[in-house]
Amino acid sequence: MEFDPKRLARARHVVVFSGAGVSAQSGIPTFRDALTGLWEHFDPARLATVQAFREDPALVWGWYEWRRQKVLEAQPNAAHLTIAELARRLPRLTLITQNVDDLHERAGSLDVLHLHGSLHAPKCFACHRPFTGPLPLPSLPEQGARLEPPRCTGCNGKIRPGVVWFGEALPERMLKRAVQAARECDLLLSVGTSGLVQPAARIPHLALQQGACVVHINPQPQPCTAPGEYNLVGRAGEVLPHLLDQAFA
Numbered sequence: 001m002e003f004d005p006k007r008l009a010r011a012r013h014v015v016v017f018s019g020a021g022v023s024a025q026s027g028i029p030t031f032r033d034a035l036t037g038l039w040e041h042f043d044p045a046r047l048a049t050v051q052a053f054r055e056d057p058a059l060v061w062g063w064y065e066w067r068r069q070k071v072l073e074a075q076p077n078a079a080h081l082t083i084a085e086l087a088r089r090l091p092r093l094t095l096i097t098q099n100v101d102d103l104h105e106r107a108g109s110l111d112v113l114h115l116h117g118s119l120h121a122p123k124c125f126a127c128h129r130p131f132t133g134p135l136p137l138p139s140l141p142e143q144g145a146r147l148e149p150p151r152c153t154g155c156n157g158k159i160r161p162g163v164v165w166f167g168e169a170l171p172e173r174m175l176k177r178a179v180q181a182a183r184e185c186d187l188l189l190s191v192g193t194s195g196l197v198q199p200a201a202r203i204p205h206l207a208l209q210q211g212a213c214v215v216h217i218n219p220q221p222q223p224c225t226a227p228g229e230y231n232l233v234g235r236a237g238e239v240l241p242h243l244l245d246q247a248f249a
């Protein structure tokens, strides 16, 4: 059965749950896409854990600064812009992202719930104070280049990326708000995520369990396990603008 776009225009509370795929057409690598995904070439255990930072802070800091550099060079794409436009046309939209870039914000989205933190919120590894010092635009030649992290102005500890690493707890307040929105919404658009990483991956299931409709927007069709679950197969940069046009035609 096809998803009726008019259900989007009639929705009273839409949740958009985004993953790396929403930034793919801005030139930001995803994690698990074959050949182009970051984890195809770099082992998450070596780069995205507390242990990895302890063992080799310059490798981890350099990798995240390289990713921040990619984001600074990138522009929001039609998917980000359409999500921001949807929020202006609907009575209520909650945007939950697993992404650590700021492309949703730069496209005009407000109050973005970042479940996995942000590249733009570095903090002290020792005392956890936010780092307020200047962060020069990195000029890293390639992925994997080492860069010594700056020091905390408060305790001289090493500065770490403000992202959630594997094994770390998600920001409690953000997760609570995201779970609440999933439980209240009547439609959830799951955009550009492989749905593999818990607990974030619970969000679409929470919506489905309470009777919301869930639509996966992804070039790879996702398993649809329930009546109210649909696939819109394609790239978010094309599917979302088309969905907006059909919904509000």
Ligand code: APR
Residues within 6 Å of the ligand: 018, 019, 020, 021, 022, 024, 025, 030, 031, 032, 033, 037, 098, 099, 116, 191, 192, 193, 194, 195, 196, 197, 217, 218, 219, 220, 234, 235, 236, 237
């Ligand atoms: N439009 C929509 N979806 C796309 C596009 C696109 N243009 N290009 C790729 N995709 C899809 C892929 O098919 C894949 O299903 O985006 C998804 C990206 O999946 P992942 O790389 O696993 O990224 P994500 O789901 O966001 O990963 C979740 O895992 O590594 C951790 O913390 C990291 O937040 C990340 C989390």
